Amino acid sequence: MMGHWIIAPVVLPAVTGAFTLLALRDAPMVARSISTAATALLLAISLWLLHGATVHGAEAYFLGNWPAPFGIVLVLDRLSALMVTLTAALALVVQLYAIGTGWDLRGRHFHALWQFQLMGVCGAFLTGDAFNLFVFFEVLLIASYGLMIHAGGRDRLKAGVQYVVFNLVGSTLFLFALATVYSVTGTLNMADLAVKLPMLPQGDMALMRVAGAMLLMVFAIKGALVPLHFWLPATYAEAPGPVSALFAVMTKVGAYAVIRVFTLIFPISLPATGALFADMLLPAAVITLAVGAVGVMGARSLQGMVAFAAVTSMGTLFAAVAQFTPEAISAALYYALHSTLAAAALFLIADLTVDRRGSGDLGSARAPIAHQGLIAALFMLGAIAIAGMPPLSGFLGKLMILSASRGETLVWAAILLSSFVMILGLARAGSTLFWKSHADGARPAPHDAQPLAFVAVGALLAGLVLLTVAAGPITGWLADTAAALQDPAAYIAANRLEGME
């Protein structure tokens, strides 16, 4: 059993963040090494938790030893362990990139904010209490505000204000939803809600449907689902490259919350809601796919294009989630792993390109850049991954989603067409950036070699190759995870609710 280790992914970044902020504000080099060491330790702990969740199944951690549903619980199960591991691995690689390119020294407190961001994301994945989920959403948001405007600049600040306003409205909506849930059920523990909801009188179910729809909207804002995606393109395009790459996992927090809440609390088997939320989610996901693909095609800057590619991948992910069958959820989880790594890699490659080229403008070709051949090859690999072409994992992920949605003509059409349009957009951008630049006879401006940055991008792409090569065992493990989500008895039992023994 994992015992106190379950809270380590929240406590470790919190302590490191506070220490970095208070003690190391004038020693950026020490802050670098301590923060990187802490993230590496977080990865080791999360792998240990992943192992524990696989062997022992779901386990709850009772804060202050208060019994659920009165105290706050953290629940470790296969899904939360997987998401924490993904977060830690991504954070470590992207942090190395930030150090390799010197991004972390362009403003103050980068590493402290980074650790608080990790605390919020890991907490949101681990918590078993709906109000606590709101608190961790706020922690990750407030850290992300700081990271987003890291290094300052007019456009970044303006996009930052928009991002904050959008998410504050989302937070308020979350509170309204939670208060509605509490007023009907008298509890906010997720397992307790799952037990109590089927026993509610019919008259109260209308309020619960409203609360469920509000929750879905909140998570859709986080997951950038059309029509609530408006914050994403500007934010991701304006944020510093490594920060956008880390944000690739923030949209997955929205997807995780949808999977958790709508398999545990409002499952399709609940008669009062039934397929209500799935029916809302599916059309939105299909429209997200369309909007994202058109955005990739029409983007005028490289970062904008990658941001819309991230929107498209969320559309693909939600199209799978919306079916709520074990097969589709398992495919969605595989695609979530893939799209996080692929989008992060592409954000980093875009940052490498823009840094050398001076602009992400896709309207016209410019002089060749330093390390052009290597960056072009990386861009091509990243583009293949995000568009879902063979041989990388994006292809496998989309294949699994298509196979899980047999009979859903709309999903097939949307995924295939959007992939095609994305390939066109990415190919056009690639040829403008790397190919046409040869027509200009100028020599590339010299630039630092930045070996660590290239190693980090290589590590993300190697992760994609690993996902592809090990697809067999990984999908087997994910199928068990999806089966556990479908039948949450073990998750509920782990909370040791009163009268449930």
Place this chain on the structure above:
Amino acid sequence: MELLVASSVGLMTAVGIYLILRMRSFPVIVGLTMISYACNVFIFASGRIVAGLPPILSKTATGYTDPVPQALVLTAIVISFGMTAVLVMMALGAFFEAGDDRIDLKADTARDSAE
């Protein structure tokens, strides 16, 4: 009293939404504050509205009010207060950098970021 609480929540939300849809950052911030006030009252009311009853154990009490919403609303107040402070700082930063406090991005700023 139910009518008073319900209509004040509704009115504050309506005012807040109207202000959020304005184009400048100051009304938007005031609007967000109004909505979070409404939200706090709403959370408070989710534990049922009673007058003059204690939330904690006491020997003389004839009844109790639900203490959980009070703890929830305290958390919500702290968080929304902190968030508003962050937003004010960011809006001021954007105002000094850009010279105006328009909340929307111009069509070209989102795209030509690196210029």
